[in-house]
Amino acid sequence: MIVYDLHCNNGHRFEGWFGSSSDYQMQRDRGLVDCPECGSNLVDKAPMAPAVAQKGNRGATRAPASEGAQLSNAPMPPEVAEALTKLAKAQAKALESSQWVGEKFAEEARSQHYGEKDEAPIHGKATREEAENLAAEGITVAPLLFPISDPDKLN
Numbered sequence: 001m002i003v004y005d006l007h008c009n010n011g012h013r014f015e016g017w018f019g020s021s022s023d024y025q026m027q028r029d030r031g032l033v034d035c036p037e038c039g040s041n042l043v044d045k046a047p048m049a050p051a052v053a054q055k056g057n058r059g060a061t062r063a064p065a066s067e068g069a070q071l072s073n074a075p076m077p078p079e080v081a082e083a084l085t086k087l088a089k090a091q092a093k094a095l096e097s098s099q100w101v102g103e104k105f106a107e108e109a110r111s112q113h114y115g116e117k118d119e120a121p122i123h124g125k126a127t128r129e130e131a132e133n134l135a136a137e138g139i140t141v142a143p144l145l146f147p148i149s150d151p152d153k154l155n
Contacts, residue, residue: 008035009042016043017142019135088146098123100151106130113139123148 004024007013012035018024024045027033031041076084098121101108105124111117123144126134134141 005046006033006035006043007046008038008040010035010038010040012037012040013046019132019141023135091144091146094121095123095148097121100124102150102152106134109134109139109141110137113137 002018002021002024004016004018005013006016014036016024016033018027024033028043033043034041035043101122101124103125105122105126108117108122108124112119112122126141131141131143
């Protein structure tokens, strides 16, 4: 999945998750990408700084204070903690009515999409490539925001 920072013509900024850059463009061209705040479908990608991984043979270095944001061990702001708690509860509630299909997620999603099985909420594991292929086929998939454990492997 690809995460884009997006903005609408009213100046609202938000994230969008897409299977590929062409998936984003296709959805945008069809007017399917809407601002969650105002509903405008006049949406463009916002400027983003690329995430560049450090070479494996280099030790971690810290940028001087004048070069940007600093890491902090300060407690999480209460608003952020509250938002994360609400998101985690919403995910847990959604998963209550969803069936765990494990490694067969892509296979099960396709079976439902193509009418071979009745549609029902499912969750499981998929590789990035499997998720991208599902999205390219028009099958709606979304990553879980918080990791979950395989129910068969819980104590």
